[in-house]
Amino acid sequence: MSMDIKQIQDLIKFVSKSGVNEVSIEEKDFKITIKTNQEPTFVTASIPTAAPVVAAAPVAAAPVAAAAATATPATPAVAAAANDEAHLITIKSPMIGTFYRSPGPDKAVFANVGDEITPGKVLCIVEAMKLFNEIESEVSGKIVKILVNDAQPVEYDQPLFLVDPR
Template identity: 85%
Template sequence: MSMDIKQIQDLIKFVAKSGVNEVSIEEQDFKITIKTNQEPTYVTASIPTVAPAPLPTAAPVAPVAEPVVPAAAAPTANEEANFITIKSPMIGTFYRSPGPDKPVFVNVGDEITPGKVLCIIEAMKLFNEIESEVSGKIVKILVNDAQPVEYDQPLFLVDPR
């Protein structure tokens, strides 16, 4: 039995989502080892390592094709200092709504209170509702729907009221 490229890509995605450091599979005619580090692995990962501390909140959602984004994001970082950042409590896949044909939990401009469901993070086929711990207004949603997220990755910016 050998794995095709699709199976290998699926396995890599699974390992990245699961949070394990290393997976090895050995069969008679092949061997595959997938190692991950626990740092977020984005195509734009070189930007956060050299950027000032506030910038990584904007970097993961920046399109790869726009190298101008880090410079443009710097002035907004100062404005964002007054906002509360709601971060992901786990590794998984971010969903804005409870289902494909259901309305989103929150939009930019929505008022939130503690206990309000903001999103779902799916990890290992478990759907975890993420509730707000703060009151305020959603200023920015930092992650796209169905995008993988890392532990402690910023998800929302909230203007506290």
């Protein structure tokens, strides 16, 4: 296996947005490890045929800046809602991807406004790189607002639901 620079850049972008701390891929002639934390992300790649060490900070910085720019317009609306009803719990997206309210186009939605939820109840799906990740509630309460439209892209840590705890 060998990866070209575009594949490595795509992998760096995905890892930086996914919230994963470390990813390692190792084959007999190729090894790559990507580690993330609050500091800049660094990638080391080594191939026996003399591959350079690639610093990924410039690559990872651009998507983070773009994510911050796209998240900014939604922040005032969320802040206003939080001020009106400060006791509400916000359920946020654990990853970047596409938000889906139901398991399929012709299926019933997982949760509606007014539904009582408990920890472990599936609320939605976030699809990332063709993987459909069920997002489960970690709280009990009543859904008072759904903040994202079906099939809308979402960012990491973007508010999805407002819940009135019980």
